[in-house]
Every structure is written in structure tokens, then in C-alpha cells.
Amino acid sequence: MKRPLDAPAGAVIGVPGKNRLTLHCTWNSGRPWSRQAAAGATPDLLAQALGSGQLTLPRGRADNALQAEHLRYRWGLPPRHTNLIPMLQYLTIPVTPFQQNCSIVWCDATRKAAIIDPGGDLDMLLAQIKRLGLTLEQIWLTHAHIDHAGGTGELAQRLQLPIVGPHPGDQFWIDELPQQSVMFGFPPAQQFTPTRWLHDGDQVQIGNETLNVRHCPGHTPGHVVFHAPQIDRAFVGDVLFAGSIGRTDFPQGNPQQLIDSITQRLWPMGDQTVFIPGHGPESSFGRERQSNPYVGGT
Numbered sequence: 075m076k077r078p079l080d081a082p083a084g085a086v087i088g089v090p091g092k093n094r095l096t097l098h099c100t101w102n103s104g105r106p107w108s109r110q111a112a113a114g115a116t117p118d119l120l121a122q123a124l125g126s127g128q129l130t131l132p133r134g135r136a137d138n139a140l141q142a143e144h145l146r147y148r149w150g151l152p153p154r155h156t157n158l159i160p161m162l163q164y165l166t167i168p169v170t171p172f173q174q175n176c177s178i179v180w181c182d183a184t185r186k187a188a189i190i191d192p193g194g195d196l197d198m199l200l201a202q203i204k205r206l207g208l209t210l211e212q213i214w215l216t217h218a219h220i221d222h223a224g225g226t227g228e229l230a231q232r233l234q235l236p237i238v239g240p241h242p243g244d245q246f247w248i249d250e251l252p253q254q255s256v257m258f259g260f261p262p263a264q265q266f267t268p269t270r271w272l273h274d275g276d277q278v279q280i281g282n283e284t285l286n287v288r289h290c291p292g293h294t295p296g297h298v299v300f301h302a303p304q305i306d307r308a309f310v311g312d313v314l315f316a317g318s319i320g321r322t323d324f325p326q327g328n329p330q331q332l333i334d335s336i337t338q339r340l341w342p343m344g345d346q347t348v349f350i351p352g353h354g355p356e357s358s359f360g361r362e363r364q365s366n367p368y369v370g371g372t
């Protein structure tokens with residue numbers, strides 16, 4: 075039997091210019107489409123769900139907020155961020171020519187934020203953080219490839235921020251950031267020393283919110299992912315994508331290790347968990363377990 079999606083799902087997510095958003099909402103259990111909707115809800119789907127009573131929003135004001143977002147979507151305006159339940163929120167913004175999904179993650183109650191994988195486009199990211207009224211306090215890294223870590227040294231220096239992660243296995247990738255930036259035509263990337271290395275089972279905290287760290291080697295030896303069970307989300311970097319998995323043809327890449335990371339460390343987070351991959355759209359572990367050609371049926 076499929077596990078019903080009965081947890082409050084979702085933060086307000088907007089990808090500027092892409093007209094994608096998900097709103098805070100409580101899904102009624104057991105509706106077959108709710109899994110699909112939670113993994114990639116459009117305002118159309120949400121409005122339809124509201125109208126048919128399949129979706130309940132937590133407060134009276136929420137309905138107006140949803141309608142407003144729906145209209146903004148229709149008119150091609152970027153989504154506005156509407157806080158309906160104080161909890162962990164995130165905003166994913168593709169950066170660099172590789173369209174790497176950098177996520178700003180914050181605690182609603184304190185407005186304190188961490189940034190996951192600031193690969194580049196720092197001014198744009200900082201403008202978004204300012205627009206959201208957040209205080210950026212930490213940098214979290216999944217791994218040290220240039221598109222994920224390229225802006226880290228500069229950002230840490232500019233704002234005096236601690237760098238948390240990745241796992242020490244990625245030290246050689248950090249050392250090679252300057253060469254990576256030349257090879258891929260990126261702006262010069264500074265080397266840095268993480269303030270805190272991460273290991274499997276560690277936790278990271280921002281404001282009142284805690285996320286769990288899992289070490290998921292295979293794409294790089296020091297790759298970690300950040301799991302937020304309170305909103306059923308996982309930030310998985312280049313371990314898993316919607317319909318694909320990370321490359322393993324880099325130095326110290328390991329295909330079997332990557333499969334093991336996915337099946338032994340991601341799947342236990344639950345089919346309902348929506349993941350934010352390093353590139354491309356979100357999906358859920360349940361959907362990938364069914365349909366991903368690399369790990370389907372596992």
C-alpha cells in the first residue's frame with residue numbers, strides 16, 4: 075500500500091522567471107494525485123485541488139494568498155513569498171551557466187538563512203536574500219564541484235560566513251577549484267577551508283530548524299545531502315536527478331557507491347520525500363523508485 079501524503083507539505087518555492095511555485099498546504103491523505111502534485115505542484119493544480127476539496131489550506135487567509143499567487147502565475151509575474159505556517163522554507167535559484175540549483179533555506183520564526191551550494195551569481199543571490207528579508211548566516215555545501223562551490227570562497231569572505239561541509243573526501247576538489255574554473259570558463263574561484271567538515275549522521279542547524287546530514291559518495295567521494303524531515307524535503311546535489319543519477323566518470327567517482335548511496339541512504343527517507351536535485355526539476359523518491367531508469371525498482 076502506498077504511504078499517504080498526510081504531512082504538511084511544502085514551503086513557498088519560487089524560481090524567478092520559471093513560474094514554478096509550491097505553497098504551504100496540508101494534503102488530505104490518500105489521494106492518488108497528491109503525490110504528483112506535491113512533487114511538482116503548479117498553481118493550476120493547486121487551485122483545482124482547492125476547488126475540488128482535495129486540498130485544505132491551514133488558514134482562512136491562505137485561500138486569498140493562493141488565488142493571488144495563481145493570478146501572478148497567469149500574468150507571468152514572479153511568485154511572491156507568502157508565509158502560511160512558520161517552519162523551514164526554501165527558495166531554489168538556478169545559478170551559473172550549468173543552471174545549478176542553489177537553495178536559500180531559512181527558519182521562518184527567526185528569518186535566519188543558510189545558502190546551499192552558492193556556485194556563482196552571488197549578487198543575484200544576495201539580492202534575493204535581501205528581498206526576502208533574511209539574515210544569511212551560513213554556507214552549506216553538498217560537494218566541491220565548481221558549479222556548486224565556485225562562489226563559496228568569495229561569499230564567505232564578503233560576509234564573514236562559516237562554510238559547513240562537504241565531507242573531507244572532497245578536499246582534492248576544493249584544492250582544484252581554480253583549475254576547475256579555468257577548465258569550465260567560470261569566473262576565478264577562490265580556494266577555501268571549510269569551517270566545519272560534515273560526516274554521516276551529523277546535523278546542521280539554522281535558526282530553530284535542524285537538518286540531518288547523510289554522506290552519499292559516488293559522484294564525488296565527499297558528497298553529502300541535507301534532509302529536512304519536518305517538510306519532507308532533501309537537498310541532494312548531484313546524487314540523484316529526476317529521471318537520472320549523478321555522473322561517476324570524474325576522478326574518484328564510483329558507480330556502485332553512488333547506487334548504494336541512493337538506495338541505502340536516500341530511500342530510507344521515505345517515498346513521500348521531495349528532493350531538490352543539483353540540476354533540473356524536483357521529484358520525489360517514490361517516483362524515482364518507480365520510474366528512474368538507473369535506480370527504478372530498487
Ligand SMILES: [Zn+2]
Nearest residue numbers: 217219293312
Ligand atoms: Zn557535481
Ligand SMILES: [Zn+2]
Nearest residue numbers: 174221312352
Ligand atoms: Zn552539478
